[in-house]
Amino acid sequence: MLSRKGNIIGKAKKWIILISFFILFSFTWYLSKEGKCKLFTAYSSWTCCSHKIYNDVSSYRIVYDQPNPFRPPKTSFMVLTPWLAPIIFDGIYDLKILNAQFHQRDVRIGLTVFAVRKYNIFVKSLIETAEKFFMAGHKVNYYVFTDDVSAIPKITVKEGRSLVILKISGYERWQDITMRHMQLIRDYIDKKLITEVDYLACLDADMKFTDDVEVEILGDLFGVIHHGYIGKLREQFTNERRNDSEAYIPVDEGDFYYTGCFFGGSVTEVYKLTNFCHNAMMADKAKNIEAIWHDESYLNKYFLYHKPTKLLSPEYAWNYYGSSDVVKRKKIIHVHKDYKVIRD
Numbered sequence: 001m002l003s004r005k006g007n008i009i010g011k012a013k014k015w016i017i018l019i020s021f022f023i024l025f026s027f028t029w030y031l032s033k034e035g036k037c038k039l040f041t042a043y044s045s046w047t048c049c050s051h052k053i054y055n056d057v058s059s060y061r062i063v064y065d066q067p068n069p070f071r072p073p074k075t076s077f078m079v080l081t082p083w084l085a086p087i088i089f090d091g092i093y094d095l096k097i098l099n100a101q102f103h104q105r106d107v108r109i110g111l112t113v114f115a116v117r118k119y120n121i122f123v124k125s126l127i128e129t130a131e132k133f134f135m136a137g138h139k140v141n142y143y144v145f146t147d148d149v150s151a152i153p154k155i156t157v158k159e160g161r162s163l164v165i166l167k168i169s170g171y172e173r174w175q176d177i178t179m180r181h182m183q184l185i186r187d188y189i190d191k192k193l194i195t196e197v198d199y200l201a202c203l204d205a206d207m208k209f210t211d212d213v214e215v216e217i218l219g220d221l222f223g224v225i226h227h228g229y230i231g232k233l234r235e236q237f238t239n240e241r242r243n244d245s246e247a248y249i250p251v252d253e254g255d256f257y258y259t260g261c262f263f264g265g266s267v268t269e270v271y272k273l274t275n276f277c278h279n280a281m282m283a284d285k286a287k288n289i290e291a292i293w294h295d296e297s298y299l300n301k302y303f304l305y306h307k308p309t310k311l312l313s314p315e316y317a318w319n320y321y322g323s324s325d326v327v328k329r330k331k332i333i334h335v336h337k338d339y340k341v342i343r344d
């Protein structure tokens with residue numbers, strides 16, 4: 001009798017445990033669906049949104065933290081210019097939202113790099129780090145312009161991405177090499193890129209990616225605030241000050257000083273920018289003038305009167321040594337180089 005009773009209790013216990021598990025599982029499933037439990041929503045949003053290309057809004061949903069209007073994400077530096085362009089710092093955006101938006105549009109992104117003469121040594125680490133950190137999960141084409149195709153090593157890129165090597169004739173002077181990339185980008189947009197990509201990012205060769213650089217940078221027109229001039233007065237900017245140059249900027253004008261090593265935007269806006277810079281350089285050349293910082297000076301002139309719609313913080317073009325209170329994550333850095341040797 002006793003053993004039978006014990007048997008019944010044992011069976012009941014098993015059922016109770018089984019039913020409890022079932023209830024617990026259903027409850028957590030419900031929470032994950034409703035976005036009420038972080039652990040499960042993190043898992044479900046990762047499985048549904050990471051690195052896939054979606055065009056149909058109804059086929060997925062994204063779950064993310066609600067923005068808190070009383071908790072601005074950054075208070076130590078301006079994140080909105082007076083012309084209402086965001087200044088992109090780590091922590092002010094949610095990539096889940098941005099990736100979903102850009103995947104919906106199935107965007108194609110081009111990255112141009114010029115590697116002429118000795119600068120081809122930078123290409124391998126630039127592309128390899130880009131494969132790790134640049135626009136993960138999106139369609140990317142790299143365009144490497146070089147005078148020596150055979151010097152560019154074979155680099156395998158991930159599915160959905162391609163590496164295009166383009167032969168160009170180099171220039172004697174390094175100043176001409178760096179300045180002429182405006183013309184070459186402009187002409188190649190006209191010839192090919194206008195139908196191949198939606199956005200174009202133009203980067204110096206002597207750089208490498210050290211952290212994620214994703215769709216947060218994309219917009220109609222973007223420029224990067226030069227790390228050396230972040231808190232400087234406009235009269236301290238190294239703009240061109242000769243008023244007969246097309247790059248001339250008076251001392252009482254200027255918002256930020258932008259670096260020449262990284263800029264971009266929609267392919268049509270980059271066309272306008274490169275066209276302006278090239279024409280301005282040619283007009284100056286006819287007057288026997290070369291702006292103080294070459295293409296960077298013309299770029300600063302363009303950005304003064306065609307203001308970028310997104311400004312990237314110096315996280316996106318940091319030097320290989322120093323640190324800063326403002327910049328927490330260095331996403332792209334300059335590679336150390338011996339100027340005399342490399343430009344020789």
Ligand SMILES: CC(=O)N[C@H]1[C@@H](OP(=O)(O)OP(=O)(O)OC[C@H]2O[C@@H](n3ccc(=O)[nH]c3=O)[C@H](O)[C@@H]2O)O[C@H](CO)[C@H](O)[C@@H]1O
Pocket residue numbers: 113114115116117118119174177178203204205206259260261262293294295296297342343
């Ligand atoms: C961070 C920064 O302020 N960058 C600017 C500064 O950079 P840098 O001093 O970093 O100039 P740089 O030597 O990197 O030259 C600019 C780019 O031109 C290409 N190149 C140059 C020389 C050469 O022999 N072969 C070659 O391919 C290459 O892509 C290189 O990255 O000054 C340059 C000209 O004054 C440009 O304005 C740069 O954008």
Ligand SMILES: [Mn+2]
Pocket residue numbers: 204205206261
């Ligand atoms: Mn450089």
